[in-house]
Amino acid sequence: MTDRQLQEHVQNALDWEPSIDAADIGVSVDNGVVTLRGDVKTYAEKAAAEHVALAVYGVKAVANDINVRLGTGLERSDTDIAQAVVSALRWSSMVPDEKIAVVVTNGWVTLSGQVDWEYQRSASARTVRDLTGVRGVTNAIAVVPHASAPDVRQKIEAALKRSAEVDARRINVTAADGKVVLSGNVHSWFERDQARRAAWSAPGVTQVDDRIAIVP
Incomplete structure (x- = not known):
C-alpha cells in the first residue's frame, strides 16, 4: 500500500467516525507513519x-499534532476542572482514587x-479525558504491584496463545524483575496493542518495553 492510499484510508476512517468532526483535521503519511494536524473542540476528539x-x-505509528481549541461554552476554570476530575475518579469503579494526585x-x-x-493507570486517564474543559492529559501514574510473579514470561506466552487476535508464534517475550520486553513482528497496530495488553495483564509487571515491528 502506498502512502497516498494509506492517507486516503485514514481520512475516510476519520470521516466515518461519528464522535469526530474531521472537517478541520489534516492527514499526512510518510513511510506508514501518520501525522494528524488541525483543530478539534475537545480533548476527547483528539x-x-x-x-x-x-x-x-x-x-x-501516529504523531498526533492536533490542537484542542475549546468550543463555545466549553471553557472551564482550572478549579472547576480539578473538582470534576476528583469526582470522576471517585465514581469510577476501576480507579483507586485515594492513590492518585491531580494537578x-x-x-x-x-x-x-x-x-x-x-x-x-489506563482507566484513570480515560476517565479524565472526556471531561468538559480538559485540553490534555499527562498520565504520570506508576504501576507498582505489591507482589512479583516468577513465571511472568510463561503467563504472558500462555495469554498470547489464547488470544484469537494475536499470532503468538511471531512474538518473543523476555521478563526480568518486573520488566517485560516484547519483540518480533505483527501485521497491524491493533495486534501489537493486544500483545502489549496481554503483557500488562500479567501479575508483577511494572514495565513493558514494546519492540514489536509492524509488517503489514
Missing part, C-alpha cells in the same frame, strides 16, 4: 482521532501516584 488512525490497516494547569491535567495494575 484522543479518538488518534485511536481511529491507529486502527487503520498499514499504519505503523490542573491551563486546562491540562496531570495525574500522579502509584497503582497496582496497568488497567487502573
